[in-house]
Amino acid sequence: MIKRCYLTGEFVFYATARAKRPHSFHKPQEKSVPKQYCPFCVENVAMTPGVIYATENDEIRIIPNKYPFLDKDEIDFGVHDVLVDTKEHEERMSDFSDERMYKLMQVIKMRFAELESDKRIKYVQVFKNQGREAGASQSHSHWQITALNVVPLKMEHLIGVLRNYYYEHNRKCYFCSMEFGERVVEENDHFVSYLPADGKFAYGMDILPKRHISTLDDFTEEELKAFGVILRNSVKRLVTLLDGISYNVCLYSAPISGDNEEHFHFYAQIIPRIGHMAGFEFSTGCYINSVLPEEGAKALRQVEIP
Ligand SMILES: [Zn+2]
């Protein structure tokens, strides 16, 4: 079966004949680097270029990336932060408490707003790489926040698709109109976690606020709390089902300017790193997904979480 991803235009081949059982995806996260070499452990603070922000007890810290890909000069301005979300070297986000997740979301929202307030910044991307397969060079749990003076092509394209949908459907938002069917993994009062009908990643989930909000800035305290819980739970389901698999989390929030409030709907994406992009994907821009969304959702739903 071939589907075309509505948001990206990419073709996805659902190769269910190649369907694998979850255990055959086995690709656990690597062993942690020893604590004494970890720049994200509080006692090794001298290994990092300073602290931008820290909560009480240093539970969550924002530090400048030691190897930023962005300059701080006036022409190509950008910021590249690391947000260390736990003091514990081995602790993973999937085991954080509700309170920690709430605090984490508050800190992300705060830093997001701070970076956006710089006139030179056009777009802020928040993401998490967990595990080597997901691109994390440090095993200690952390996020990255990049503030760019350009709007990336992917975001520009997404905005165009959502804007067109909005005007072609009598001013209805694409995400607000979405029906989830059998693809829901979990929901609470404010959010739903589900597998997109045209998703290109096996077991890949999106998390959507039920209220139409276009940016992280508009999250209420209640929504921050609820988002933290559903994000933690969704990741917990994934790493339980796929035995500690590496994953990425990406938060998509409307760019600062451009009047995107009506058609852009904030969402988060969880990407399990089951297979690598290889020649086929690079050359064609097409993807192969061996798990149907309904089947993936069912398996994730059935995982018992504490
Ligand atoms: Zn550490």
Ligand SMILES: [Zn+2]
């Ligand atoms: Zn919406």
